[in-house]
Amino acid sequence: MGEEETTAAVPVTETKPLSERDLRVSDDEREHVVGVLQKAIGRGMIDLDEFTERTDRALASRTRGELNAVLADLAGLYHPAAAVAAAPAYAPPIGYAPGRRFELNAKYSSLVRSGPWVVPPEMVVRNKYGSTKLDFTEAQVQSPVVHIELDAKWGSVEVIIPEHAAVDVNSITDVKFGALEDKTRSNGRMGNPRFVLTGRVHGGSLVIRHPRRGLFG
Numbered sequence: 001m002g003e004e005e006t007t008a009a010v011p012v013t014e015t016k017p018l019s020e021r022d023l024r025v026s027d028d029e030r031e032h033v034v035g036v037l038q039k040a041i042g043r044g045m046i047d048l049d050e051f052t053e054r055t056d057r058a059l060a061s062r063t064r065g066e067l068n069a070v071l072a073d074l075a076g077l078y079h080p081a082a083a084v085a086a087a088p089a090y091a092p093p094i095g096y097a098p099g100r101r102f103e104l105n106a107k108y109s110s111l112v113r114s115g116p117w118v119v120p121p122e123m124v125v126r127n128k129y130g131s132t133k134l135d136f137t138e139a140q141v142q143s144p145v146v147h148i149e150l151d152a153k154w155g156s157v158e159v160i161i162p163e164h165a166a167v168d169v170n171s172i173t174d175v176k177f178g179a180l181e182d183k184t185r186s187n188g189r190m191g192n193p194r195f196v197l198t199g200r201v202h203g204g205s206l207v208i209r210h211p212r213r214g215l216f217g
Contacts, residue, residue: 022063022064022065023063023064024062024063024064025061025062025063025064025066025067029064029067030058030059030061030067033058033061033067033070033071034055034058034059036071036074037051037054037055037058037070037071038051040074045074046074054070057069057070058070101120101122101123101124101149102120102122102123102124103123103124103125103126104123104124104125104126104132105126105127106125106126106127106128106130106131106132106155107126107127107128107129107130108128108129108130109130110130110131110132110133111127111130111131111132111133112132112133112135113133113134113135113139114133114135114137114138114160115135115138115139116138116139116140117138117139117140118139118140118142119136119139119140119141119142119146120142120146121142121143121145121146121147122146122147122148122149123146123147123148123149124148124149124151125148125149125150125151125152125157125199126151126152127150127151127152127153127155127156127157127204128152128153128154128155129153129154129155130155131155131156131157131158132152132155132156132157132158133157133158133160134148134157134158134159134160135160135211136159136160136161136162136165136193136195137160137161137162137211141193143193144192144193144194145193145194145196146193146194146195146196147196147198148195148196148197148198148199149197149198149199150172150197150198150199150200150201150206151199151200152178152199152200152201152202152204152206153202153203153204154202154203154204155204156204156205156206156207157201157204157205157206157207158207158208158209159195159197159206159207159208159209160208160209160210160211161184161186161195161208161209161210162210162211163210163211164191164192165186165191165192165193165194165195166184166186166187166188166189166190166191166192166194166195167182167184167186167187167191167194167195167196167197167208168187168188168194168195168196168197169182169187169197169206169208170187170188171196171197171198172197172198172199172200172201172206174199174200174201174202175200175201175202175206176200176201176202176203177202177203178201178202178203178204178205178206179201179205179206180201180205180206181205181206181207181208182208183207183208183209183210184208184209184210186208
């Protein structure tokens with residue numbers, strides 16, 4: 001009878017990489033989210049009861065996933081980790097391919113991009129005798145820097161950015177019979193994402209602003 005070898009079972013332990021949502025949060029992050037909630041109640045986005053309930057949840061949060069859930073449905077408000085973990089996936093715009101600039105054209109008409117739309121890293125906006133409105137409040141931005149080339153002739157362009165974002169309009173040097181107004185006062189400042197605008201504005205207007213607050217903001 002042959003010898004029977006017995007091998008003791010050795011438990012195998014696998015280490016699973018932590019995701020962004022599993023990371024622990026600090027007191028500073030919790031307090032930051034409470035500050036964001038204060039902005040939300042000031043805008044009428046949540047009432048006092050919701051503020052109290054969400055504040056309790058924020059202060060009791062241990063991970064970024066738990067903390068992000070407090071802000072997930074508050075469009076236009078921002079927490080650095082929440083933007084990564086809570087951003088839903090939307091289909092890219094028709095005609096967009098990675099590595100190519102995406103073009104928007106408005107001729108004798110109005111063109112609006114708002115709500116949950118995908119923003120490619122590079123865009124060209126051609127506007128002739130029309131109007132263009134680009135609202136990035138709820139948009140899914142593909143990169144930390146978005147390059148937008150403007151070719152506006154006798155038309156208006158309105159750009160709406162979240163409060164945590166910033167613009168750079170220093171490369172727009174050709175403004176003729178028109179106006180450029182940055183109501184956000186974020187030109188050249190730090191922001192994420194950053195919208196870099198180039199090109200020209202002839203006989204029209206370019207207005208950059210934050211989302212309006214309340215019904216009459």
